[in-house]
Amino acid sequence: MILVDTIESPIGALTCGVRAERVCLLHFGGDEPSIDEALERWYRGEPRDRRRHDGVRSLLARYFDGVHAAIDDAAVEMNGTPFQKRVWQALRHIPAGTTISYGELARRIGEPAAVRAVGAANGANPVALIVPCHRVIGSNGTLTGYGGGLERKAWLLKHEHAPCVDSARTGPTLPW
Secondary structure, X not given: OEEEEEEOOOOOOEXXXXXXXXXXXXXXXXXXXXXXHHHXXXXXXXXXXXXXXXXXXXXXXXXXXXOHHHHHHOOEOOOOOHHHHHHHHHHOOOOOOOOEEHHHHHHHOOOOOOHHHHHHHHHOOOEOOOOOHHHEEXXXXXXXXXXXXXXXXXXXXXXXXXXXXXXXXXXXXXXX
């Protein structure tokens, strides 16, 4: 059984999927057909139940209240290739309030020439925020691609007190 819950947050709606007490999906946005499509691809035929998950709600509330390390302890279940899983595991070791480049992330997983592949894996992360792909930036310090949008990435980094956020480059408007 996969529990699907949509949670309001300072950065808009977040829809999560939880299977066996592990977060297997965290999506920016409401509960839409793409949620079921992703879950069906990973867990063919497994039933889903739309209801509150107080554990994830509590974890995210603590994170948004400023306890940034709250997401570090979340149990996750990642669905992807072995390479993607290596990238995603490395993401979990980037502390809140810090950023690294895609090149540094590639070096950390022992694949220094795989910068583009690391970027693609980062973009395919199914558990946004908890697997903190927002902490990866361009080698020149710019905020680059983010599935949740650059404004949301800038907000998250500012929330975590990361030193790289340049609002002149990311724009002042927050669309949610």
